[in-house]
Structures are given as structure tokens and as C-alpha cells.
Amino acid sequence: MNKSSTLEASPTKPFTTRLIKKLRAYYDITKPKVVALLVLTALVGMSLSVPGAIPWQLLLPSMLGIGLLSSAAAAINHIVDEKIDAQMGRTHNRPIPNQIITAQNAIMFAVFLAISGFVLLYFMVNALTAWLTFAGLVGYSFIYTLYLKRATPQNITIGGLAGAIPPLLGWTAMTNEVHPHALLLVLLIFTWTPPHFWALAIHRQKEYAKVNIPMMPVTHGINFTKTQILLYTVLLFVVGLLPYLVGMSNWLYLIGAVVLNLIFFIYAWKLKFNSDENTAMDTFKFSIVHLMVLFVVLLLDHYLLPIG
Secondary structure, X not given: OHHHHHHHHOOHHHHHHHHHHHHHHHHHOOOHHHHHHHHHHHHXXXXXXXXXXXXXXXXXXXXXXXXXXXXXHHHHHHHHOHHHHHHOOOOOOOOOOOOOOOHHXXXXXXXXXXXXXXXXXXXXXXHHHHHHHHHHHHHHHHHHHHHHHHHOOOHHHHXXXXXXXXXXXXXXXXXXXXXXXXXXXXXXXXXXXXXXXXXXXXXXXXXXXXXOOOOHHHHOOHHHHHHHHHHHHHHHHHHHHHHHHXXXXXXXXXXXXXXXXXXXXXXXXXXXXXXXXXXXXXXXXXXXXXXXXXXXXXXXXXXXXXXX
């Protein structure tokens, strides 16, 4: 009886395993951790744009639409970078180079996500947010990934704008207008992006050189890049004070921003003057925590210490 049951069940097991593996692959090419951080910053933009609670009728479609278009952009990045990913240690296990899913199927999946997200935002939120989010997809997937990434060592500085717009998208989703405070949140992420990514580029410098991607450590050397990271953390410290100085946030955010940016500066200082083989990666990992906590503090500050 048990033996017969086992024999009957066994043919379905490989199919189930393959299905789960393929679904996991589609999930992975959306870069869910990155998208989650983007949606968090969009949520902060939504929250800061209104004095009270966010209306759920806008909250849910806004977060879902922004998440879908961001996931589509991530999937397109996987498709475009298939050959590069296959040669780099950090990315060679990605689903498309491993042929778990084909590039053609990934394209159809990305198109489905993009159309779904755009339609959701256009008809259930507003046209401004839909077009701005689509512009972010174009900026990241095509202008940055297809052109800038392969053309200039300033690729992440210029292309970082596409990844910095989610707070603006959250703001426009609630208000249907572009506000200076929303642009200030964009500026925070825009200033944070180069030291964040260049720290990873230092750690993976040989791999980027191998695939002829002109990241700054490849074209200008590691020491020059370390100096740039240090200078950007100083600039980030200054930009981080602006939400408090313009009356957008209160003392809780000010304390959080000063502490987080000071720690980021310490990491950058160590990277420049006293680094070991792990310092660049440690700096990269902390930068992710830095941005996430900074925006959580912005959220707490807004609801616990409302301005006015």
C-alpha cells in the first residue's frame, strides 16, 4: 500500500520541483529586496505628502503599481545583462544565464509586469504617477543599463536618478503634483547612490574589468574611487540635514540622519585610509541599512512628531 502510493506520487514530484524552481526564478529576476526598498521610499513619499492617514484606496494601487513597474525594470536589467552576468561571480547564478528561464520568456514576463503596473497607476491613481514611474523604468532599464553602464564611469551618478524617484512617485500618487519636498527626498537617494554602488564596484573591480564595464574603480583606479566615496558621504551628510532645515521633519529625523550619516562617513574613512579586503563590502552592506533606516526614521518622525 505504501509502496504503491509512493510510486503513484513520484511522477508528480519532479514536475512540482521544476515548477517551484521556475516560479522562484521569475521571482528572483524582479530583484525583490531592491524593489522592497524602493517601495518603502515611495511609501515615505506618500506619508509625508499628506497630514493624516493615507487613504487606502490610493495606497494599495500606488504601492502595487510602483512595485510592478520596478519589478519590470529589474527583469529587463537581467535580460540586458545576461552575457555580463554569466561572467561575473556575483551574478553567474542568476536564472537567465543558467537557462532556468529563457530570455524570451523573461521579456514577456517583464512586459506583462510593466503594462499591469502602468494600467493600475493610470486608471486607479493618476496619469502623472503612471508616466513618471514608466520614465523611471526607461531610465534604469534602457538609458542606464543599455547605454550609460557601458559608456561612462559616471554611469551610476547619472543613471542613479531613475532609482531615486520612488519618493516622488509616492508623493504624486497622493497629490497629483510635483512638490519641492518630494524632490528633496529624491536628492537624498540620488546623493546616497554613488557611494553605495561604488563600494560594491571596488569589491568587484576585477570582474567589471573582465567584462569591460567602465566602472570608476576600473577606469580611475580604486584609490580615486575611495576618495569619491568619502566626498560623497560628506555631501550626503549636508543633504541629509535639509529636510530638518526646511521644516519638512522634526528633531527625531535630525538625530537619526546625523547618526546614520556619521556612521556612513566612518565606513568611508576606513575604506579610504585603513581598509582591508572586507571593508568595501562592509561599506556596501551598511549603505543598504543606512537608507532603509533613514526612511523609516522619516516615517516615524512624521507620525510621532507631526509638524504644525
